[in-house]
Amino acid sequence: MAGSPILATRRAVLAGAALLPAFLPGALRAAEGALIRRPIPSSGEPLPAIGIGTSRRYEVEPVPEKIAPLREAVERFVALGGTVIDTAPSYGTAEDVLGQILQGGLREKVFLASKVSETGREAGAAQIARSFERLRTDRIDLIAVHNLIDPASNLATVRDLKAKGRVRYVGVTVWRDGQFAELEPLMKREALDFIQVNYAIDNRAAAERVLPLAAERGMAVMVNVPFGRDRLFKAVQGRELPPWAAEFDCASWPQFFLKYVLANPAVTCPIPGMAKVAYVEDNLGAARGRLPDAAARAKMEAFIDAL
Template sequence: MLPTRRTILAGAALLPAALQSRAQEARAQEAGPRTPPAGAASEAGLIRRPIPSSGETLPAIGIGTSRRYEVEPVPDKVAPLREAVERFVALGGTVIDTAPSYGTAEDVLGMILPGALRDKVFLASKVSESGREAGAAQIERSFERLRTPVIDLIAVHNLIDPGNNLATLRELKAKTRIRYVGVTVWRDGQFSDLEALMRREALDAVQVNYAIDNRAAAERILPLAQERGMAVMVNVPFGRDRLFKAVQGRALPPWAEEFDCASWPQFFLKYVLGHPAVTCPIPGMAKAAYVEDNLGAARGRLPDAATRAKMEALIDAL
């Protein structure tokens, strides 16, 4: 049986007592004054990264809603997800990513977000239909399902009919119904087409799969995003639970405290955030406890290039 986030969090008990104590002390001191490293807003706040096309900054960890938010849109099923989103926003998070192809996820967010909470969220969705009319109709349904007049970012999902869909998205951006335009992929086999599109089109953002055990995006896509001035959202930063399986029952290495890391999920997310091209990983977060743990990756220090290589070697050896 694959390990769950619950088993990984429980595995924190395997940390040496001294490391646990130091991690607790570091968290207790987060509100104290300290000069933050490059890329960090402050110890107390979340690291923020810019959208290059506008200069707007976003907190460096978001919520992805694939699978985990595909529940029946009724109050009792939505309640724990509402709690997770409310905790996320309370801790300074803003980015929530969804898609019409994620089952009921848009409907669920439409129940959670209307009102004051919506104003605090950077909401991203996608379009995945072929043909100008079908794509436009799907986008309109997203506005209805999400119960919002403005969606911050809509991306062409999995490079589906980018010609027609990007044209529609740019029209909506001109009308200020959306604020940013992007494209997404989720597997390495799409990278050559993604690269060609990134070179051909002016995009505000791309979304790509990238994790410590799946680093292909760092070869060409992430450097190209920097070159072209595109924000990068990262999906499946935990490798669809591959990484949790690899480290099950293992303690964090003592040197993880050198970059303010207190759990394996933070280890994986801090690795991704350690790449300067990355704007915002979007792991799934369906419980408030997961929110609290994941957002810890966007606080304090991040690993430098040498430490990231050390992290890679550790995971590759498992």
């Protein structure tokens, strides 16, 4: 991933943070104190409000030298109070890599989420069985139907596993606005613990109906691509963080984007990709201190929309 344009763009943005005003203490360092926690509505279980997504960045060859920096990132994440890690069998080697990382005591400290993306009961059940093997665990906290693939069959399979105590929560995922037309009626007719949806400061469609519906139906919300993949980092590259970001304890552009997402009360946990200790420390800073109020959110939207 060293040559990834997304990582290169983020590095450029973070390098530019050296220009941050002196009144923003702790820029690019993890602040002290507990992380903001949001409850899972169906159970009341609190979750730290920032998690790790493993798509792409954890799809490395599962050998010690490739896994080592990822292990360091996960260990730092847990040490700072993070728990939620999201993966999927369709993310290449990510489940295998994560399974190795979580050995030796980390598994018990992590809220582990994966997905099912096969069609038909038999194929879906077989894929989930492989996930248990690859993740080296006998219990997965959340299994979600990936991209709404065969929800009737796959939800039935996951609910069977939940009844047996092997899965704790059931959900569904989407990653683009075009899937909302199918997602919304599913949310209305099914009892789901979680949904996972795309939402970012430059892609706010989920806030119109999907997030309010999740709140109404008592569903926790994971947010994928909260940085808009590389769109947001490209948009702010070379720009200083506006001074008014200090009003909601924001010390970097990644925190700016994440605090915007977290300021929506329907959101439980954004899951940005974090493959380096520095990214873990910076991103978790978004789940500490104040969040932007409605007026600040409108100001943030206007700022980004004008770029």
